[in-house]
Amino acid sequence: MKKPLFLFLFIYLGTAFFAAQKKADLSKNKANSLIYEQPDEAIAIASKLLTTEKKVDDMADLYMIISNAYIAKKNNDSSFFYNLKAKNLIAKTNLTSTKLKILNSIAVQYQQMELYEEALKILDEAQVTTDKLSDKIPLFFYNTAFINNTRGIIYRNQANSNLALQKLKMAVENFKKLPLDKKNAANLSIAYHNMASCYLDLSQLQQALTYFAEAKNYAQKYDDAILIAYNLKGEGEVFFLTNQHSEALKALYLAEKRAEPFSDLVLNSEIYNLLANTNLAINNIQQFQYYNQKYAQILKILENDELKSFNRYANAQDLDQKAIAEKIKKQFNLYNWLTIILTIFLVGFLIKKILNLRKNNYRRKRIIENLTIIEKVE
Numbered sequence: 001m002k003k004p005l006f007l008f009l010f011i012y013l014g015t016a017f018f019a020a021q022k023k024a025d026l027s028k029n030k031a032n033s034l035i036y037e038q039p040d041e042a043i044a045i046a047s048k049l050l051t052t053e054k055k056v057d058d059m060a061d062l063y064m065i066i067s068n069a070y071i072a073k074k075n076n077d078s079s080f081f082y083n084l085k086a087k088n089l090i091a092k093t094n095l096t097s098t099k100l101k102i103l104n105s106i107a108v109q110y111q112q113m114e115l116y117e118e119a120l121k122i123l124d125e126a127q128v129t130t131d132k133l134s135d136k137i138p139l140f141f142y143n144t145a146f147i148n149n150t151r152g153i154i155y156r157n158q159a160n161s162n163l164a165l166q167k168l169k170m171a172v173e174n175f176k177k178l179p180l181d182k183k184n185a186a187n188l189s190i191a192y193h194n195m196a197s198c199y200l201d202l203s204q205l206q207q208a209l210t211y212f213a214e215a216k217n218y219a220q221k222y223d224d225a226i227l228i229a230y231n232l233k234g235e236g237e238v239f240f241l242t243n244q245h246s247e248a249l250k251a252l253y254l255a256e257k258r259a260e261p262f263s264d265l266v267l268n269s270e271i272y273n274l275l276a277n278t279n280l281a282i283n284n285i286q287q288f289q290y291y292n293q294k295y296a297q298i299l300k301i302l303e304n305d306e307l308k309s310f311n312r313y314a315n316a317q318d319l320d321q322k323a324i325a326e327k328i329k330k331q332f333n334l335y336n337w338l339t340i341i342l343t344i345f346l347v348g349f350l351i352k353k354i355l356n357l358r359k360n361n362y363r364r365k366r367i368i369e370n371l372t373i374i375e376k377v378e
Helices: 002-033 039-050 056-074 076-087 098-114 118-133 138-157 163-173 184-202 205-220 225-241 245-262 265-281 285-377
Strands: none
Touching: 002 039, 039 056, 039 184, 056 076, 056 098, 076 098, 098 118, 118 138, 118 184, 138 163, 138 184, 163 184, 163 245, 184 205, 184 225, 205 225, 225 265, 245 265, 265 285
16 A cells, blocks of 8 residues: 555655646746846746756856846846856856856847956856857857847947857857747848948938838837837937938837837937937927937936946955965965975984885994904904
8 A cells, every 4th residue: 555655645746746837937937037027036036046046057047037038128237146156056057058058148248237357257267168069950040149149249349240140140140040930030131130230320311211121120020119219219310310300200219119128228328319419400308308308318328337346346356366375375275284294204204214225234334343353253
């Protein structure tokens, strides 16, 4: 009777475990899908899952979901906090995919904070890891595209739009080797948006408009409202620069509406700034003052957030330096002890050799004395 009861309990507990795991996986997938559309909901789901999660790779995934959701909200300080938590797990994971996710997330974080040299170092590390993969698998295509897309953004921000375009074209080429699902449509939209921004920087406005339209087209495939808003804002900027003010206002008001649910501070600041300037250009002073004030309010928030992020980065760097110093100190102490032990051993060895030598000399001396006595007797 005990055996069937034990078997029943084993099956029941096993079924309960797999059901709980399946529920957790579904919740994680849901949080991941809400990062850009409902970042607050994504953060809430991932935070709840973290209270019970014990697996290193799943913990890292959850930290990155929260970090990316904060990036979507343009809250760099909170995003960086969770990225540091994920970074601490790199040494504990054996999965290449998890390591690459963490490195990519940290690289984007540094790029957002305009710490470009740090970002490029992380991207170099991610590239080395990616190059070890087979060049025929989706993970290779995705990471090659992601690394080049991030490099493109950095080079554009460093006022090297031509080099940025080269990297962004490589990103598009690799993203197009993957199935066109919601995630990849978003990636292609982002890459095309960045290309359009490069052409805008180069004052090639027609090219910029073409690529903003292409980016918007990919965003519309899955009705990705936030990316649609970004590209409407881009189109609005081109229209403003070409003095097509009515077209600019039409695109920008629509962008404002699409962006409203997301609390994306950077996007909102850019939309408000363009709306203020466009209304000023047509002498609509009331609307200019309204949007200029909203723009100034967001700038203040962004500046405070940026200061917090740099303080956290500085603290993290300080902790890294302290850890390195402590490690060196421990190694130095170890070397000191090894030197002392080795010295004691060598001194002991030398003393033993000297004593043995003296002992042998004494024996030889006694033997010679005895032989001398024998010779005299004879």
